[in-house]
Amino acid sequence: MKHLWLVLLLCVACGSDPKPVDGVHVVATTGMVADLARIIGGERVTVEALMGPGVDPHLYQATPSDVKKLRNAKLVLYNGKGLEGKMADVLIKLARKTHVVAVSEEIDAGVLLKDESEHWDPHVWLDVSLWARCALVVGEALAEVDPVMAGDHRAAAKKFAAQLQDELHPWVKQQVETVPAGRRVLITSHDAFQYFGRAYGVEVRGLQGISTTSVAGVKDVEDMVNLITSRGIKAIFVESSVPPKAIEAVQEGVRAKGGEVTIGGELYSDAMGSEPPTDTYVGMIRHNVETFVKSLQ
Numbered sequence: 080m081k082h083l084w085l086v087l088l089l090c091v092a093c094g095s096d097p098k099p100v101d102g103v104h105v106v107a108t109t110g111m112v113a114d115l116a117r118i119i120g121g122e123r124v125t126v127e128a129l130m131g132p133g134v135d136p137h138l139y140q141a142t143p144s145d146v147k148k149l150r151n152a153k154l155v156l157y158n159g160k161g162l163e164g165k166m167a168d169v170l171i172k173l174a175r176k177t178h179v180v181a182v183s184e185e186i187d188a189g190v191l192l193k194d195e196s197e198h199w200d201p202h203v204w205l206d207v208s209l210w211a212r213c214a215l216v217v218g219e220a221l222a223e224v225d226p227v228m229a230g231d232h233r234a235a236a237k238k239f240a241a242q243l244q245d246e247l248h249p250w251v252k253q254q255v256e257t258v259p260a261g262r263r264v265l266i267t268s269h270d271a272f273q274y275f276g277r278a279y280g281v282e283v284r285g286l287q288g289i290s291t292t293s294v295a296g297v298k299d300v301e302d303m304v305n306l307i308t309s310r311g312i313k314a315i316f317v318e319s320s321v322p323p324k325a326i327e328a329v330q331e332g333v334r335a336k337g338g339e340v341t342i343g344g345e346l347y348s349d350a351m352g353s354e355p356p357t358d359t360y361v362g363m364i365r366h367n368v369e370t371f372v373k374s375l376q
Contacts, residue, residue, distance in 0.1 A: 103225045106152035108163050109136050110351035111204045112182055114360045115217045116156055119235045123228055124221065127152075132353035135320045137291045140165045154224045155179040156217060160191065162201035162349075164290065180220040182213040192273050200289045202348065206274035207251055207364060211243040247361060248278075254368050255279045262375045264312050266303065266329075268295075268321040271348035281371075286325050291349075295325045304332035307340050314343030314374035320350040343374030 103124045107113035113128035120126070129145050130136055136158070141149070146169060149155055157163050157170060159181025173179055183203050190209070192200040203209040218236020222229035255263065263281045265272055270285030286295040286303060307315070307329070315330065317323040326342065333340045347363045356362030 103153050103221065104151065105154045105156060105221075106148050107155075108139075108157040108166065109349070110358075111210075111360050111363075112156050112158055112217075114351065115182065115210075115214055115239075116154075116221070118239050119214065119218050119232060120221050121235065123225065123231070130350060132350055132358070133319050134350050135291055136162050136349050137164060139163065141169050149173050150177065152177060154220055156220065157181055158201055158204075159183045160199040160201035160203070161290070164292070178220070178224050180216065182216050183209075185216050186212055192277070194270070194289045196288075198289065200270075200273055202271045202274055202289070204360065205272055205348070205364075205367075206278040207243050207248040208278060209274060210360070211240040211248070214240040214243065243361075247364060251364065251368050252279055254372050255281060258372055258375045262313075264310070264375075265371060266307070266312065266315040266326075267346060267348065268318045268323070268326050269348070271318070272346075275367075286329070287321075291321055300325065300328050300332055303329050304336065307333050308336050308338045312340060314341050316343050316346045316370070316374075318346050318348045319352065320348060341374070344370040346370060 103120060105116045105120065105124050105126045107116055107126060107128050109130050110128050110132065113126050116124055116126045127148060129141070129148070130139055149169070150173065155170070155173060155177055157166070157179070160183050163170065170179055183201065186203060186209060191203070194200060203213065215236050218233045221232035225232060260280070264284065265276065265281050266284045268285065269287035269291050270283070270289045272281070272283045272285070275281060276283035284303065284306065286299050306312070315326055317326050330340055330342060346367045347357055351360065351363045352358050357366045
């Protein structure tokens with residue numbers, strides 16, 4: 080009889096544990112989105128990022144193996160607003176059978192930027208305060224596919240969003256303000272940093288448009304050279320996910336006019352890095368800000 084009661088007690092104890100054995104398999108498009116899922120989901124999730132360091136999401140095309148990963152995922156997270164342009168059809172079809180969420184979907188349209196052709200600017204993560212909103216979307220998405228742990232996912236999302244909003248966002252502002260206002264000009268390969276510029280008081284110029292599918296022409300380079308020489312801008316920047324050829328052409332053009340502009344360093348715009356600290360979103364942002372400030376102070 081004692082043995083029977085022991086067995087019953089063990090069964091009740093096992094049945095009272097609300098955590099199932101298996102976790103949640105998440106597939107994300109970019110490294111920044113994957114980083115959100117890892118931080119918020121913790122040990123509960125396994126996360127795969129389709130696009131690794133140095134990969135340009137504007138030009139990325141899903142491979143057959145990518146499609147298989149997406150179909151096998153319990154949750155698919157992507158940036159949205161046209162960033163993953165060549166994957167749009169795949170994601171639309173996938174949403175019929177799989178839980179698919181754009182992390183930027185809850186940002187009010189009035190806050191979003193557009194280019195001259197009225198295309199959405201998808202680079203919301205470069206404004207830390209906007210990325211904090213995206214963290215809450217990820218927490219809600221995880222809660223929906225993993226209801227047993229819904230409270231934990233929402234709490235983790237709120238905690239990380241608060242860290243971004245209350246710690247990283249003001250730190251970026253403080254650092255940028257150490258550069259004299261007249262020198263706060265950020266020139267890069269493509270126009271990825273407009274949200275950064277608006278949030279932190281920086282004038283932003285990109286050779287290409289908001290998508291790298293556009294190509295910088297001779298006139299684009301000439302106009303940038305004239306801007307740099309006329310205003311005495313001292314540094315321009317390459318991006319980890321964009322070939323440096325166009326920016327190097329600008330540098331040569333400035334020299335041909337008797338001026339000098341340095342390449343202030345490499346910034347991470349559309350992809351995170353492969354090594355610490357730039358292999359996390361927070362590390363990537365801190366690197367960008369420190370590189371920008373050091374080059375223009």
